[in-house]
Amino acid sequence: MRVFSSIPYVILLFVFFECFGQVKNIGLPELRNFKKNEYKGGTQNWGIDEDQNGNLYFANNNGLLQFDGTSWYKYTIPNQSLIRTVKVANDGKIYVGGYNEFGYFLANQxxxxxxxSVSRLVDRKKISLIDFIWKLHVINDQVFFQSFGRLYVFKNGKLHVIEAPSRFQFSFSVNNELYLQDMSKGLMVFRNGSLVALPGTRVFNNTEVWGMLALDNQQFLIATLDKGLFLYRNGVSKPWLNEANNFVLKNSSLGCILIKDKFIVINSVLDGIVICDKSGNIIQHLNRKKGMQNNTVLSSFIDNKSNVWLGLDNGITFVNENSPFTYFGFSYELSTVYASVFHDGYLYVATNRGLFYHSLSGPFKEDMFTLVEGTTGQAWNVQVIDGQLFCGHNRGAMLIDKGRLSGIMHSNGYWGFKKIPGRPNFLIGSNYNGFGIFEKKASGWAFKCVLSGIQTSSSTFQVDEQTVWLKKDSDVYQLTLSPDLSRFSNVKKYSSLVPSLKGIGSIQSINGKVYFQTQNRFFKYSYEQSLFYEDVKLSRIFANVPKFRHVVEDSQGNFWYTFNESIGALMKQHDGTYKNSIAPFSNLTGNLVSDYPSINTVNQNNIFIGLTDGLAHYDLSAQTDFITRPKAFIRSFSFPGDTLFIGNGKISKKGCNVPYSTNNVKFTFSSPTYENLEHVEYSYQLEGFDDQWSPWSTISMKEYTNLHEDDYRMKVRVRNSYGVESEAAVFSFTVAPPFYRHPLAYIFYILLIAVSVYLIRQRIRMKIRKNKYYETIEQRRLYLEREAKIRQEQYDLEKEIEKLKNDKLQIRILAKDKELVNNSLQVVKKNKILNGIINKLKDIDAETLDDSVKFQFNKLNKSIVKEVNTDKSWKDLEKHIKNVHFDFLKRLKEKYPTISPREMDLSTYLLMNMSTKEIAEIMNISGGGVELARYRLRKKLGLNKKENLIGFLMSI
Structure with a gap:
């Protein structure tokens, strides 16, 4: 950063750059043009006014335009007529007048x-054509609508019509009274319901009066279209002969207004506007060449911040007069500015196009900066050393004298120059290849030599008693000059000041000493100890400022520093402390020349700052009310099917209900902050939904979707281009629950639950009774089943007992059968033995026996034969077996009908588990016969060899 000052010319600057209170006569204020495609209206804008919220209204060819700082809105009157005039009343009514129609806009619920419409009160039988309403005024409780032919007075809902004596031109509200121009009677004043002619004003009958204002309580300024400016006092009208009057005579006037009762804005047909003081001295002249989009100014208005709005023949222009900044830009032939300085009554400016200058012998109004011939190209620096003007240029080290190039001392490109302490006749300059030495001789400054020892090039360097310090990137080089100033005898490189801090931020000269800075901490170099040590006092001054890149002390003892793409200042106070100031320079953010910032401080009224597109002039004394706290508005609140325009008033900030079916809401924000609109930012928080404020953004709209039923508070803040935040604007609303979650629904649910519980209890009771009944029935059934089961079991038991008895009986029978069989077998054996005895007795010859023996023998034989023949045991046995096994024999016969009685007997004997021998004896057959009978029986029963015959018989 470079600071250049020229103390001898401070007094001169006070003379020529006096800032006349608010409007500055040096440089141009910030202009902002609004084109028709931006505000979506017609080209011409005939009237401007402002409401209590700061919203602006424009009488436009296509209707009424409203601007809230963020968005434009257009409203039309019933006949779609253009609107010529607009005025906002204290009660919020926005009165307008157009062709054949006049009335007011008012916000509904x-x-x-x-x-x-107010014109509906006109008796159309008497007045068929209203014509254009050119002017309207709200004075106390009366509203005046003025056409060429009549004056319509609206009061308490009634309309009174006053005919023009001849033909009205225009009307004006001055000192709370209404003045009109009549083409035959001159100026007239409306008093006590009638028009009174002003003496000495018929001189205006042959011209049109477009403006009228009070310079004091007794003197009026009257602006005519083509006859110039007049002063009216005590019944006498006379031309106001001055600079402003000459401008009006040349360019025609379309009206005038006052700025804070100090300055007069005069509209023109041909050449924009001029702002003059109350003596008629022009302070500013703004036209198309100076940045306006059109030279015909139809209307002008001063807003609540004393800024100027211009309604043009094509578009709208905002003039930021309430600012300590003015600018020299393209209209002054300036581009990127790298340095500036005052010298010999001229302001010199080094730019990328060359070195320019402007005389200080008069104010900056129309003159452009003049290029110093021969300096076309990149001019890096301009500075005054020992009364001589030096320019570091791409084409070499130049000397400038009275706006002319007096010589190029060295053809290498140079960044800048420094005096060598202790060597007053020598300069050192930093060039593209290193450094050069310049010597002051009797004939003036001349190039001496190029210093050897280093070829590093940088624009940032400082010189103290022993060393040249060069900063390149984040390193610093310590360059020791040889006694003959021909070379650097020693070169040492430093990459940090202390081990704990990496890199070196900047080097600068403060109070004649070289300081090294990194991370806002300042260091000096000790040659005795060969190290850097911190200046704690200076570091403490910068402890609470942002991390900066460059810092410099100006001629007033203030410190200017750059950070990011912005600039700030520590302003020195009377008590020696410093006050940090950043906000006033916020609108310069992004416009500073990177790595080449230029601050030229002459005094607190005149500070010049180099920009990428010109030069800014800053008046520190003019910022008393410059920065005001902005106001935030929630402009509108909308949800599907409805929109509330909160910014127009009338809307309560509490109690809006949103149906759950339309729970998608949208907010728009606004702020009547018209300076640097592109830097106005908003932050919002929806209490009940957002946990914290949103990040700052230029977006002035926010939507929320699918909000749950609840009470919400929308809060919005705005931050202007100077970093000043507003208080939060608040709007409350409630998202109603869906019908199934409405409080009445919950009451219904409670009742439904109660009824349901009651019905369920009743049903349960009925069910319990029914269950008890069925349980009783079931128990009875179970009892009967158990009883029947018991009976059945008793019956089965009895049967089982009976069966057991039968089985026992059967067993007994079988045992008896066995016993009988055994007995029968014994009988068979006995009979067999007896038959054997009989056979053996036959072998005895009885004849050989005596008679007694023979008798006894025969008797014995007969007795044995009788015993054998009369024994029926076998038949009884056979009968008994058939009786015992009758069922078996029956089943066997049914299953095998072809079985023979003999095979049935064999089956019975086998079932009785009799052995082959016993069967053979009973059946009176041999054992082989039994086996043969068994084989035949097995074959008849269809059994194979592996099947058990007895087991099969037992299964039948």
Missing amino acids: KGKLIYH
């Missing part, structure tokens, strides 16, 4: 501006 939803905040939407609705038009109400």
